[in-house]
Amino acid sequence: MHELSLTQSIVELAIEYARREQAAAIRSITVEIGALSGVLADAVEFAFDVCSKGTMAEGASLEIVHISGRGRCLECHEESELETLTYTCPLCGSLALETVQGQEMKFTEMEVD
Amino acid sequence: MCIDCGCSTDPGHDHRHAHAHDHEHEEKTSRTIRIEEDLLAKNNRLAANNRARFAAAQLLVLNLVSSPGSGKTSILERTLTDLKDKLDFAVLEGDQQTSNDADRIAATGMPVKQINTGTGCHLDAHMVGHGVENFKLQGIDILMIENVGNLVCPASFDLGEDHKVVVLSVTEGEDKPLKYPQMFQAADLLLINKIDLLPYLRFDLEQCKSFARQVNPLVEIIELSCHSGEGMTAWYDWLTQGVDRKRR
Numbered sequence: 258m259h260e261l262s263l264t265q266s267i268v269e270l271a272i273e274y275a276r277r278e279q280a281a282a283i284r285s286i287t288v289e290i291g292a293l294s295g296v297l298a299d300a301v302e303f304a305f306d307v308c309s310k311g312t313m314a315e316g317a318s319l320e321i322v323h324i325s326g327r328g329r330c331l332e333c334h335e336e337s338e339l340e341t342l343t344y345t346c347p348l349c350g351s352l353a354l355e356t357v358q359g360q361e362m363k364f365t366e367m368e369v370d
Numbered sequence: 371m372c373i374d375c376g377c378s379t380d381p382g383h384d385h386r387h388a389h390a391h392d393h394e395h396e397e398k399t400s401r402t403i404r405i406e407e408d409l410l411a412k413n414n415r416l417a418a419n420n421r422a423r424f425a426a427a428q429l430l431v432l433n434l435v436s437s438p439g440s441g442k443t444s445i446l447e448r449t450l451t452d453l454k455d456k457l458d459f460a461v462l463e464g465d466q467q468t469s470n471d472a473d474r475i476a477a478t479g480m481p482v483k484q485i486n487t488g489t490g491c492h493l494d495a496h497m498v499g500h501g502v503e504n505f506k507l508q509g510i511d512i513l514m515i516e517n518v519g520n521l522v523c524p525a526s527f528d529l530g531e532d533h534k535v536v537v538l539s540v541t542e543g544e545d546k547p548l549k550y551p552q553m554f555q556a557a558d559l560l561l562i563n564k565i566d567l568l569p570y571l572r573f574d575l576e577q578c579k580s581f582a583r584q585v586n587p588l589v590e591i592i593e594l595s596c597h598s599g600e601g602m603t604a605w606y607d608w609l610t611q612g613v614d615r616k617r618r
Contacts, residue, residue, distance in 0.1 A: 259491055259492055259523035259524075259526055259527070261489075261490075262490070262492075262494065263409045263410075263526075266410070267409060270405070270407060278403055284400050294526075295522065295525060295526055295552040296526075341548075341551060342551035342552060342585060343551065343584055343585055344583075344585060344586070352583065352587045362410065363406065364405050364406070364408075364409060365404070365406055366402055366403060366404050366405055367402070367403050367405065368400050368403075369400060369402075369403060370399075370400050
Protein backbone atom coordinates (compact mmCIF):
# COMPACT_ATOMS: atom_id res chain seq x y z
CA MET A 258 0.00 0.00 0.00
CA HIS A 259 2.68 2.55 -0.92
CA GLU A 260 -0.24 4.10 -2.82
CA LEU A 261 -1.24 5.66 0.49
CA SER A 262 1.94 7.74 0.71
CA LEU A 263 1.79 8.58 -2.99
CA THR A 264 -1.78 9.77 -2.57
CA GLN A 265 -0.67 11.82 0.42
CA SER A 266 1.85 13.48 -1.94
CA ILE A 267 -0.93 14.17 -4.45
CA VAL A 268 -2.98 15.96 -1.79
CA GLU A 269 0.03 17.91 -0.45
CA LEU A 270 1.04 19.00 -3.95
CA ALA A 271 -2.50 20.05 -4.80
CA ILE A 272 -2.77 22.20 -1.67
CA GLU A 273 0.68 23.70 -2.22
CA TYR A 274 -0.13 24.74 -5.80
CA ALA A 275 -3.62 25.93 -4.91
CA ARG A 276 -2.16 28.26 -2.27
CA ARG A 277 0.55 29.48 -4.59
CA GLU A 278 -2.15 30.33 -7.13
CA GLN A 279 -4.36 31.80 -4.40
CA ALA A 280 -7.17 29.51 -5.45
CA ALA A 281 -10.33 29.35 -3.39
CA ALA A 282 -11.19 25.76 -4.13
CA ILE A 283 -9.84 22.69 -5.92
CA ARG A 284 -12.27 21.19 -8.41
CA SER A 285 -10.29 18.40 -9.98
CA ILE A 286 -6.85 16.83 -9.96
CA THR A 287 -5.32 14.89 -12.84
CA VAL A 288 -2.49 12.41 -12.41
CA GLU A 289 -0.79 10.05 -14.83
CA ILE A 290 0.00 6.53 -13.72
CA GLY A 291 1.98 4.18 -15.93
CA ALA A 292 1.25 0.49 -16.31
CA LEU A 293 4.84 -0.31 -15.32
CA SER A 294 5.07 2.07 -12.35
CA GLY A 295 4.10 -0.50 -9.74
CA VAL A 296 1.25 1.75 -8.63
CA LEU A 297 -2.32 0.47 -8.51
CA ALA A 298 -4.70 3.16 -9.76
CA ASP A 299 -7.63 1.66 -7.82
CA ALA A 300 -5.69 1.92 -4.58
CA VAL A 301 -4.87 5.58 -5.27
CA GLU A 302 -8.52 6.29 -5.92
CA PHE A 303 -9.48 4.52 -2.70
CA ALA A 304 -6.86 6.38 -0.67
CA PHE A 305 -7.72 9.79 -2.11
CA ASP A 306 -10.96 10.22 -0.15
CA VAL A 307 -9.18 9.39 3.10
CA CYS A 308 -6.12 11.56 2.41
CA SER A 309 -8.07 14.60 1.23
CA LYS A 310 -10.61 14.57 4.07
CA GLY A 311 -10.54 17.80 6.06
CA THR A 312 -8.19 19.49 3.57
CA MET A 313 -8.74 21.95 0.77
CA ALA A 314 -8.72 19.00 -1.66
CA GLU A 315 -11.73 17.34 -0.05
CA GLY A 316 -14.50 16.90 -2.58
CA ALA A 317 -12.23 17.42 -5.60
CA SER A 318 -12.55 14.84 -8.32
CA LEU A 319 -9.50 12.74 -9.07
CA GLU A 320 -8.83 11.77 -12.65
CA ILE A 321 -6.26 9.05 -13.23
CA VAL A 322 -4.88 8.84 -16.75
CA HIS A 323 -3.55 5.38 -17.52
CA ILE A 324 -0.31 5.33 -19.53
CA SER A 325 0.35 2.03 -21.28
CA GLY A 326 3.78 0.39 -21.20
CA ARG A 327 6.04 0.52 -24.25
CA GLY A 328 9.52 -0.82 -24.87
CA ARG A 329 12.06 -0.42 -27.67
CA CYS A 330 14.48 -3.20 -28.49
CA LEU A 331 18.13 -2.20 -28.97
CA GLU A 332 18.69 -5.32 -31.10
CA CYS A 333 15.75 -5.46 -33.53
CA HIS A 334 14.86 -1.76 -33.10
CA GLU A 335 11.14 -2.56 -32.92
CA GLU A 336 8.73 -1.06 -30.39
CA SER A 337 6.26 -3.23 -28.51
CA GLU A 338 3.46 -2.92 -25.98
CA LEU A 339 4.46 -4.06 -22.49
CA GLU A 340 2.20 -5.19 -19.71
CA THR A 341 4.96 -6.03 -17.26
CA LEU A 342 8.45 -4.73 -16.63
CA THR A 343 10.96 -6.84 -18.56
CA TYR A 344 14.17 -6.59 -20.56
CA THR A 345 13.20 -9.42 -22.88
CA CYS A 346 11.99 -8.25 -26.29
CA PRO A 347 8.68 -10.03 -27.02
CA LEU A 348 9.46 -9.88 -30.75
CA CYS A 349 13.04 -11.14 -31.08
CA GLY A 350 13.73 -12.49 -27.57
CA SER A 351 16.87 -10.38 -26.99
CA LEU A 352 17.64 -9.13 -23.48
CA ALA A 353 17.83 -5.61 -24.81
CA LEU A 354 14.48 -3.97 -24.25
CA GLU A 355 14.47 -0.37 -23.11
CA THR A 356 11.34 0.89 -21.37
CA VAL A 357 10.26 4.06 -23.15
CA GLN A 358 6.86 4.60 -21.56
CA GLY A 359 4.79 3.36 -18.64
CA GLN A 360 6.83 4.18 -15.54
CA GLU A 361 5.13 7.53 -14.99
CA MET A 362 3.55 8.60 -11.71
CA LYS A 363 3.02 12.26 -12.24
CA PHE A 364 0.78 15.09 -11.10
CA THR A 365 -0.10 16.75 -14.39
CA GLU A 366 -2.75 19.38 -13.78
CA MET A 367 -5.56 20.63 -11.61
CA GLU A 368 -8.62 22.75 -12.00
CA VAL A 369 -9.19 25.42 -9.37
CA ASP A 370 -11.60 28.23 -8.64
CA MET B 371 13.02 22.39 13.18
CA CYS B 372 14.29 20.19 10.40
CA ILE B 373 15.95 22.25 7.65
CA ASP B 374 15.62 19.51 5.02
CA CYS B 375 11.96 18.72 5.36
CA GLY B 376 10.53 21.36 7.68
CA CYS B 377 8.75 18.57 9.50
CA SER B 378 8.23 20.33 12.82
CA THR B 379 5.57 22.34 11.06
CA ASP B 380 2.36 20.47 10.51
CA PRO B 381 2.24 19.80 6.76
CA GLY B 382 -1.49 19.22 6.80
CA HIS B 383 -2.64 22.37 8.59
CA ASP B 384 -5.22 24.45 6.90
CA HIS B 385 -4.32 28.10 6.63
CA ARG B 386 -7.74 29.61 6.50
CA HIS B 387 -7.81 33.13 7.82
CA ALA B 388 -10.35 35.88 8.16
CA HIS B 389 -10.48 38.34 5.30
CA ALA B 390 -9.25 41.78 6.24
CA HIS B 391 -11.54 43.39 3.68
CA ASP B 392 -15.28 43.47 3.29
CA HIS B 393 -15.85 43.96 -0.44
CA GLU B 394 -17.70 41.35 -2.48
CA HIS B 395 -15.49 38.96 -4.38
CA GLU B 396 -15.89 38.94 -8.12
CA GLU B 397 -17.50 35.81 -9.45
CA LYS B 398 -14.77 33.25 -9.88
CA THR B 399 -14.27 31.11 -12.89
CA SER B 400 -12.39 27.89 -12.72
CA ARG B 401 -8.97 27.68 -14.31
CA THR B 402 -6.53 24.92 -15.07
CA ILE B 403 -3.01 24.82 -13.66
CA ARG B 404 -0.42 22.68 -15.47
CA ILE B 405 1.95 21.09 -13.01
CA GLU B 406 3.99 18.13 -14.35
CA GLU B 407 5.52 17.09 -11.06
CA ASP B 408 6.63 13.58 -10.17
CA LEU B 409 4.68 12.16 -7.24
CA LEU B 410 7.96 11.06 -5.71
CA ALA B 411 9.56 14.51 -6.09
CA LYS B 412 9.56 15.27 -2.37
CA ASN B 413 11.00 11.89 -1.45
CA ASN B 414 13.60 12.21 -4.21
CA ARG B 415 14.66 15.63 -2.93
CA LEU B 416 15.10 14.32 0.62
CA ALA B 417 16.94 11.26 -0.75
CA ALA B 418 19.35 13.59 -2.59
CA ASN B 419 20.00 15.41 0.71
CA ASN B 420 20.71 12.09 2.42
CA ARG B 421 23.01 11.04 -0.40
CA ALA B 422 25.01 14.26 -0.10
CA ARG B 423 25.45 13.75 3.65
CA PHE B 424 26.52 10.14 3.13
CA ALA B 425 28.97 11.14 0.38
CA ALA B 426 30.53 13.78 2.63
CA ALA B 427 31.17 11.06 5.22
CA GLN B 428 32.49 8.64 2.51
CA LEU B 429 29.96 6.13 3.67
CA LEU B 430 28.80 3.06 1.74
CA VAL B 431 25.02 2.86 2.14
CA LEU B 432 23.01 -0.25 1.31
CA ASN B 433 19.24 -0.59 1.25
CA LEU B 434 18.38 -4.23 1.99
CA VAL B 435 15.04 -5.28 0.58
CA SER B 436 13.20 -8.61 0.41
CA SER B 437 10.01 -10.39 1.35
CA PRO B 438 9.53 -11.07 5.08
CA GLY B 439 11.56 -14.01 6.35
CA SER B 440 14.22 -14.15 3.63
CA GLY B 441 16.97 -13.77 6.22
CA LYS B 442 17.96 -10.09 5.98
CA THR B 443 18.50 -9.74 9.73
CA SER B 444 20.33 -13.06 9.96
CA ILE B 445 22.65 -12.03 7.12
CA LEU B 446 23.32 -8.75 8.93
CA GLU B 447 23.97 -10.46 12.27
CA ARG B 448 26.54 -12.78 10.76
CA THR B 449 28.12 -10.06 8.59
CA LEU B 450 28.51 -7.64 11.49
CA THR B 451 29.95 -10.35 13.73
CA ASP B 452 32.41 -11.63 11.10
CA LEU B 453 33.59 -8.20 9.94
CA LYS B 454 33.53 -6.22 13.16
CA ASP B 455 37.32 -6.12 13.45
CA LYS B 456 37.67 -4.82 9.88
CA LEU B 457 34.75 -2.46 9.30
CA ASP B 458 32.52 -0.18 11.34
CA PHE B 459 28.82 -0.52 10.67
CA ALA B 460 25.66 1.25 11.68
CA VAL B 461 22.23 -0.25 11.07
CA LEU B 462 18.79 1.23 10.55
CA GLU B 463 16.08 -1.36 11.10
CA GLY B 464 12.72 -0.81 9.46
CA ASP B 465 9.70 -2.80 10.65
CA GLN B 466 6.06 -2.01 11.11
CA GLN B 467 6.29 -2.92 14.78
CA THR B 468 8.58 -4.33 17.52
CA SER B 469 12.26 -3.71 18.15
CA ASN B 470 13.10 -7.42 17.83
CA ASP B 471 15.47 -6.93 14.89
CA ALA B 472 17.22 -3.95 16.46
CA ASP B 473 17.72 -6.00 19.63
CA ARG B 474 19.37 -8.76 17.59
CA ILE B 475 21.68 -6.26 15.88
CA ALA B 476 22.49 -4.51 19.17
CA ALA B 477 23.74 -7.86 20.49
CA THR B 478 26.56 -7.68 17.90
CA GLY B 479 27.78 -4.46 19.54
CA MET B 480 27.14 -2.27 16.48
CA PRO B 481 25.06 0.93 16.70
CA VAL B 482 21.48 0.40 15.59
CA LYS B 483 18.30 2.43 15.40
CA GLN B 484 14.86 0.89 14.98
CA ILE B 485 12.35 2.74 12.83
CA ASN B 486 8.79 1.57 13.29
CA THR B 487 6.66 2.54 10.33
CA GLY B 488 3.36 1.67 12.03
CA THR B 489 1.00 0.96 9.18
CA GLY B 490 3.60 2.08 6.60
CA CYS B 491 4.83 -0.60 4.23
CA HIS B 492 8.21 0.93 3.36
CA LEU B 493 10.91 3.27 4.61
CA ASP B 494 11.14 6.66 2.93
CA ALA B 495 13.95 9.20 2.67
CA HIS B 496 12.45 11.35 5.42
CA MET B 497 12.54 8.53 7.99
CA VAL B 498 16.09 7.65 7.04
CA GLY B 499 17.25 11.28 7.25
CA HIS B 500 16.04 11.43 10.83
CA GLY B 501 17.08 7.86 11.63
CA VAL B 502 20.76 8.59 10.97
CA GLU B 503 20.74 11.57 13.34
CA ASN B 504 21.53 8.97 16.01
CA PHE B 505 24.84 8.03 14.38
CA LYS B 506 28.19 9.74 14.06
CA LEU B 507 28.50 9.23 10.32
CA GLN B 508 32.19 10.12 10.11
CA GLY B 509 33.19 7.05 12.11
CA ILE B 510 31.20 4.55 10.02
CA ASP B 511 32.26 2.55 6.94
CA ILE B 512 28.91 0.99 6.01
CA LEU B 513 25.36 2.03 6.81
CA MET B 514 22.98 -0.90 6.39
CA ILE B 515 19.33 0.03 6.03
CA GLU B 516 17.11 -2.99 6.49
CA ASN B 517 13.84 -2.07 4.83
CA VAL B 518 10.41 -3.36 5.75
CA GLY B 519 9.96 -6.93 4.47
CA ASN B 520 7.94 -6.31 1.32
CA LEU B 521 8.85 -6.98 -2.32
CA VAL B 522 6.57 -4.27 -3.70
CA CYS B 523 6.50 -0.87 -2.04
CA PRO B 524 10.16 -0.24 -1.06
CA ALA B 525 11.13 -0.48 -4.75
CA SER B 526 9.76 3.00 -5.50
CA PHE B 527 11.38 4.92 -2.64
CA ASP B 528 14.95 6.14 -2.99
CA LEU B 529 16.51 6.51 0.46
CA GLY B 530 19.79 8.02 -0.71
CA GLU B 531 21.54 4.63 -0.77
CA ASP B 532 24.38 3.59 -3.07
CA HIS B 533 22.80 0.25 -3.88
CA LYS B 534 19.64 -1.67 -3.28
CA VAL B 535 20.49 -5.24 -2.32
CA VAL B 536 17.62 -7.66 -2.77
CA VAL B 537 17.63 -10.89 -0.76
CA LEU B 538 15.73 -13.90 -2.09
CA SER B 539 15.75 -17.15 -0.12
CA VAL B 540 15.44 -20.48 -1.89
CA THR B 541 12.32 -21.39 0.08
CA GLU B 542 10.41 -18.63 -1.72
CA GLY B 543 10.32 -20.00 -5.27
CA GLU B 544 12.50 -19.15 -8.24
CA ASP B 545 9.97 -17.01 -10.09
CA LYS B 546 9.95 -14.11 -7.61
CA PRO B 547 11.98 -11.86 -9.98
CA LEU B 548 9.25 -12.21 -12.61
CA LYS B 549 6.46 -11.67 -10.10
CA TYR B 550 8.05 -8.57 -8.54
CA PRO B 551 10.06 -7.07 -11.42
CA GLN B 552 10.21 -3.50 -10.06
CA MET B 553 12.19 -4.64 -7.03
CA PHE B 554 14.57 -6.90 -8.91
CA GLN B 555 15.11 -4.22 -11.55
CA ALA B 556 15.94 -1.60 -8.91
CA ALA B 557 18.60 -3.75 -7.22
CA ASP B 558 22.30 -3.85 -8.09
CA LEU B 559 22.98 -7.05 -6.14
CA LEU B 560 20.89 -10.16 -5.57
CA LEU B 561 21.75 -12.36 -2.61
CA ILE B 562 20.24 -15.82 -2.96
CA ASN B 563 20.09 -16.99 0.67
CA LYS B 564 19.58 -20.32 2.48
CA ILE B 565 21.37 -22.35 -0.21
CA ASP B 566 22.19 -24.95 2.47
CA LEU B 567 18.53 -25.98 2.08
CA LEU B 568 18.78 -26.66 -1.67
CA PRO B 569 19.08 -30.47 -1.29
CA TYR B 570 15.65 -30.53 0.38
CA LEU B 571 13.80 -28.28 -2.08
CA ARG B 572 12.71 -28.25 -5.69
CA PHE B 573 14.28 -24.86 -6.35
CA ASP B 574 15.93 -24.36 -9.73
CA LEU B 575 18.85 -22.05 -8.98
CA GLU B 576 19.86 -21.52 -12.62
CA GLN B 577 16.26 -20.78 -13.59
CA CYS B 578 16.06 -18.23 -10.76
CA LYS B 579 19.20 -16.45 -11.95
CA SER B 580 17.90 -16.45 -15.50
CA PHE B 581 14.60 -14.91 -14.35
CA ALA B 582 16.49 -12.23 -12.42
CA ARG B 583 18.53 -11.36 -15.51
CA GLN B 584 15.38 -11.14 -17.62
CA VAL B 585 14.27 -8.16 -15.55
CA ASN B 586 17.78 -6.87 -14.78
CA PRO B 587 20.58 -8.04 -17.11
CA LEU B 588 23.27 -6.22 -15.09
CA VAL B 589 22.37 -7.52 -11.62
CA GLU B 590 25.24 -9.14 -9.71
CA ILE B 591 24.30 -12.39 -8.00
CA ILE B 592 25.86 -14.05 -4.94
CA GLU B 593 24.60 -17.39 -3.64
CA LEU B 594 25.10 -17.85 0.09
CA SER B 595 23.88 -19.27 3.34
CA CYS B 596 24.26 -17.15 6.44
CA HIS B 597 23.58 -20.35 8.42
CA SER B 598 26.33 -22.57 7.00
CA GLY B 599 28.56 -19.66 5.98
CA GLU B 600 28.88 -20.87 2.39
CA GLY B 601 29.26 -17.98 -0.06
CA MET B 602 29.63 -15.35 2.66
CA THR B 603 33.22 -14.57 1.59
CA ALA B 604 31.99 -13.38 -1.82
CA TRP B 605 29.53 -11.04 -0.08
CA TYR B 606 32.24 -9.74 2.24
CA ASP B 607 34.53 -9.10 -0.75
CA TRP B 608 31.71 -7.18 -2.45
CA LEU B 609 31.29 -5.03 0.69
CA THR B 610 35.03 -4.42 1.10
CA GLN B 611 35.38 -3.39 -2.54
CA GLY B 612 32.44 -1.02 -2.14
CA VAL B 613 34.07 0.61 0.89
CA ASP B 614 37.40 0.91 -0.96
CA ARG B 615 35.69 2.67 -3.86
CA LYS B 616 34.15 5.16 -1.43
CA ARG B 617 37.50 6.03 0.09
CA ARG B 618 39.23 6.63 -3.20
